[in-house]
Amino acid sequence: MLFNSLEFALFLPTVFLLYWLILRRSWRLQNVLLLGASYLFYGWWDWRFLLLIIFSTVVDYTIGLRLAATPNPTTRKGLLALSLVTNLGLLGLFKYFNFFIESFVDLFAQAGIGLNITTLQIILPVGISFYTFQTLSYTLDIYRGKLKPTSDAVAFFAFVSFFPQLVAGPIERAADLLPQFEKERRFSYAMAKDGLRQILWGIFKKVAIADLLAIPVNLIFADSSQMSGSVLVLGAIFFAFQIYCDFSGYSDVAIGVAKLFDFQLSTNFVSPYFAKNIAEFWQRWHITLSTWFRDYVYIPLGGSRCSKATHMRNILITFTVSGLWHGANWTFVIWGFLHGLSYLPLILWNPERFDRYLAHQSPFGRMTGRGLQMGGTFAVVTLGWIFFRAEDLTHALSYLHHLFSRSLFSLPATDWSIYLVPILFLVTVEWLQRDKRHPLQIDRIPLPVRWLIYLTLAFWAIASFRQETPFIYFQF
Amino acid sequence: MKLFLIKVFTFCCILILCIQGTDWLVPYYWGNPECADKLRTLHDRGAEFNTLFIGSSRVYRQINPALFDTMSVVPTSSFNLGCSRTFTPESFYLFKHMIEDDALNNLQYIVMELQIVTPIAPDNRGAIQSQYYLDAEELRFAMAEVLNAEDLSLKRRIKMLVGYGESYLRRLLGINTLRTKLAVLYNPASLWAGINTVVAANAPDGYYSLEREAREIGGEVLVRRQEFLADPAELSRRKAQAQQIYNNVAAFHANPIYLTRLKQLIALANAHHIHLIFVLPPRLQDEYFAELVPLFYQLNPAHRIDLGNPERFADFYAVENSYDVGHLNDHGSALFTHELATQFSELVTVGTAVTTDETP
Numbered sequence: 001m002l003f004n005s006l007e008f009a010l011f012l013p014t015v016f017l018l019y020w021l022i023l024r025r026s027w028r029l030q031n032v033l034l035l036g037a038s039y040l041f042y043g044w045w046d047w048r049f050l051l052l053i054i055f056s057t058v059v060d061y062t063i064g065l066r067l068a069a070t071p072n073p074t075t076r077k078g079l080l081a082l083s084l085v086t087n088l089g090l091l092g093l094f095k096y097f098n099f100f101i102e103s104f105v106d107l108f109a110q111a112g113i114g115l116n117i118t119t120l121q122i123i124l125p126v127g128i129s130f131y132t133f134q135t136l137s138y139t140l141d142i143y144r145g146k147l148k149p150t151s152d153a154v155a156f157f158a159f160v161s162f163f164p165q166l167v168a169g170p171i172e173r174a175a176d177l178l179p180q181f182e183k184e185r186r187f188s189y190a191m192a193k194d195g196l197r198q199i200l201w202g203i204f205k206k207v208a209i210a211d212l213l214a215i216p217v218n219l220i221f222a223d224s225s226q227m228s229g230s231v232l233v234l235g236a237i238f239f240a241f242q243i244y245c246d247f248s249g250y251s252d253v254a255i256g257v258a259k260l261f262d263f264q265l266s267t268n269f270v271s272p273y274f275a276k277n278i279a280e281f282w283q284r285w286h287i288t289l290s291t292w293f294r295d296y297v298y299i300p301l302g303g304s305r306c307s308k309a310t311h312m313r314n315i316l317i318t319f320t321v322s323g324l325w326h327g328a329n330w331t332f333v334i335w336g337f338l339h340g341l342s343y344l345p346l347i348l349w350n351p352e353r354f355d356r357y358l359a360h361q362s363p364f365g366r367m368t369g370r371g372l373q374m375g376g377t378f379a380v381v382t383l384g385w386i387f388f389r390a391e392d393l394t395h396a397l398s399y400l401h402h403l404f405s406r407s408l409f410s411l412p413a414t415d416w417s418i419y420l421v422p423i424l425f426l427v428t429v430e431w432l433q434r435d436k437r438h439p440l441q442i443d444r445i446p447l448p449v450r451w452l453i454y455l456t457l458a459f460w461a462i463a464s465f466r467q468e469t470p471f472i473y474f475q476f
Numbered sequence: 477m478k479l480f481l482i483k484v485f486t487f488c489c490i491l492i493l494c495i496q497g498t499d500w501l502v503p504y505y506w507g508n509p510e511c512a513d514k515l516r517t518l519h520d521r522g523a524e525f526n527t528l529f530i531g532s533s534r535v536y537r538q539i540n541p542a543l544f545d546t547m548s549v550v551p552t553s554s555f556n557l558g559c560s561r562t563f564t565p566e567s568f569y570l571f572k573h574m575i576e577d578d579a580l581n582n583l584q585y586i587v588m589e590l591q592i593v594t595p596i597a598p599d600n601r602g603a604i605q606s607q608y609y610l611d612a613e614e615l616r617f618a619m620a621e622v623l624n625a626e627d628l629s630l631k632r633r634i635k636m637l638v639g640y641g642e643s644y645l646r647r648l649l650g651i652n653t654l655r656t657k658l659a660v661l662y663n664p665a666s667l668w669a670g671i672n673t674v675v676a677a678n679a680p681d682g683y684y685s686l687e688r689e690a691r692e693i694g695g696e697v698l699v700r701r702q703e704f705l706a707d708p709a710e711l712s713r714r715k716a717q718a719q720q721i722y723n724n725v726a727a728f729h730a731n732p733i734y735l736t737r738l739k740q741l742i743a744l745a746n747a748h749h750i751h752l753i754f755v756l757p758p759r760l761q762d763e764y765f766a767e768l769v770p771l772f773y774q775l776n777p778a779h780r781i782d783l784g785n786p787e788r789f790a791d792f793y794a795v796e797n798s799y800d801v802g803h804l805n806d807h808g809s810a811l812f813t814h815e816l817a818t819q820f821s822e823l824v825t826v827g828t829a830v831t832t833d834e835t836p
Binding site for chain 2: 020187189192196459464466
């Protein structure tokens with residue numbers, strides 16, 4: 001079930017009313033309702049996906065209890081290994097099996113050895129990467145002694161499958177979300193109102209901006225070899241905003257929906273294109289994934305408390321693995337690696353020195369410096385998006401080849417300016433509201449004006465609606 | 477909680493009002509580009525025509541107005557307003573707006589194809605043409621008709637109710653429709669921009685036969701022709717089934733909701749001094765005939781023409797007169813138009829004095 005669908009528009013109020021009007025006296029029954037609703041939500045795609053998530057949940061629930069009950073280090077390691085093998089094994093089988101087989105065959109083919117290994121016809125279950133990481137963090141945290149396992153099976157099952165964030169995050173840690181399932185929830189007018197506003201902003205970004213930008217992006221990327229460099233630049237910029245509005249829009253809806261049920265999910269995006277460098281970008285973009293990789297990959301590798309060379313290695317490994325997490329394609333691996341590479345100068349040259357330098361400049365000088373930092377970071381990120389969006393490496397390289405040609409400085413033959421309007425609107429709103437959790441936190445504005453803003457955004461979103469387009473991150 | 481629900485409800489109501497308010501700004505036919513294109517011609521030359529044919533492709537592809545006008549004993553100047561995939565209740569919606577249309581002030585006769593209330597397939601529920609006509613009256617009619625149909629299976633009944641319910645909700649919330657309406661408002665020509673210009677240019681009276689389209693354009697209609705020629709047996713089956721239904725019409729019941737609606741439409745037409753005539757076409761699927769034949773015989777004879785009975789109109793079921801399984805070719809259309817004009821002439825010369833019911 002998609003957030004931007006009629007089914008969801010009927011599903012959400014139904015669950016909301018049952019949750020608060022019928023079952024408000026028992027949080028345990030509310031959990032049962034949330035579990036059933038989440039399975040209905042997920043099974044709407046394909047009921048067979050439910051078998052996988054139930055299996056994964058049962059394994060981690062059982063292992064969690066066993067881990068807490070067993071002091072023996074060897075047994076504990078064995079249990080952790082079992083959880084890792086099960087979760088990563090499922091992820092590997094459903095997401096990466098064909099990729100590794102094809103890459104293996106290609107590698108041997110280049111050495112002149114022909115291999116005949118057949119790939120499998122497997123459907124990638126929606127959101128498998130997200131809930132796998134969520135359940136993995138549960139067993140890892142129990143193993144490390146940071147978390148006590150829950151004995152409430154319904155709460156745990158509801159935590160793993162919680163429908164607002166099940167298919168595309170935010171990736172929640174058990175320590176943050178699970179306790180919210182194990183206590184009484186109270187309806188809060190302020191929270192529910194804020195949730196609705198965040199849902200509206202998320203839907204607006206997805207439908208009115210991301211889906212609109214998908215039109216030129218698809219056109220430009222499909223025919224990139226025939227486009228001038230300047231159009232290809234526009235294509236990359238459009239995609240940068242398409243994917244941002246698509247993914248952050250989903251996160252906003254997820255967080256907003258959770259608020260309606262008195263759940264607080266983690267912030268996943270904080271105006272990432274205002275970041276001054278790549279490190280800051282990753283503190284603002286898909287925050288729950290980057291912190292997951294920080295805690296479970298980067299720090300176990302040694303983090304930054306080591307030599308510069310090892311630190312750089314750790315960064316490259318973490319970003320490359322993060323790239324692979326996004327999809328079974330070399331383009332994602334290269335995308336992650338490029339982000340890692342662009343992080344390295346920050347290790348070699350401390351960026352705080354530049355900040356100290358700017359602090360001594362005039363206000364105009366500081367503004368220019370910050371603008372250049374933001375612009376530079378955006379340019380690097382946007383170049384990376386070309387790999388992310390391209391069909392394969394050849395396509396990405398061809399795109400870059402045509403982009404960095406003489407036609408880079410020519411005027412586009414087609415007028416694409418209509419697509420810049422929503423981008424300018426978004427950037428302006430986000431800049432003005434950059435201190436808020438989301439731009440629709442506008443309580444200081446008089447009520448009639450606030451309602452006018454909500455109505456305008458809702459009307460704009462509905463008027464932009466073309467079809468129920470899946471969110472880009474569902475494929476991951 | 478109460479305050480929250482009241483505010484959300486109020487917000488939704490205001491939003492829906494804003495969305496529905498755009499209906500006042502666009503022409504009533506905004507969701508059917510083919511029909512819009514034909515109505516554009518009618519608006520330009522409305523006073524020329526006193527007879528209209530309304531319905532689906534069975535009207536569009538089979539009734540030749542020029543031929544009809546020469547055959548009719550009363551003076552007619554007719555226009556074929558049949559459009560592809562325009563079924564009940566969409567045709568009812570168009571009818572009730574058309575007779576109020578000031579540009580069509582010379583109308584004396586409207587000949588409308590009698591059709592079943594058509595199910596909306598899941599894939600079509602988001603289509604503009606499945607939504608735009610669904611005002612409260614048409615939704616009520618479709619729902620009541622389905623609930624009162626005797627011969628519908630429970631599965632089909634549920635599917636139809638869900639189909640109409642979903643399409644109506646989509647229309648109410650403006651999903652898909654609002655964007656199109658605003659586009660029409662911004663640029664009215666966008667309404668018929670997608671229509672094949674060859675059809676528009678070459679069909680001044682609205683008639684464009686399938687055979688002619690196959691010759692001049694080709695494409696999908698040629699495939700349909702080839703498929704029919706490869707296996708014409710379906711036509712014989714339809715003919716046999718239709719005959720069976722005509723022979724046992726007493727075994728089937730007219731849907732009272734549908735019958736009432738048809739009578740209301742006739743009364744509405746009478747109030748505008750228009751003679752409304754329902755035509756039962758040939759070659760329908762058997763379940764269509766099972767529903768329509770008993771209904772047809774409950775209508776006042778002054779307002780009905782039967783062209784579907786295989787015993788009386790064997791030519792309309794002949795392979796040599798066929799284009800595909802559902803439509804006639806040029807020769808078949810000429811026969812069809814001739815028969816229609818003959819029966820029409822009889823009806824209008826006798827007038828509306830004929831009121832007794834007549835069953836075979």
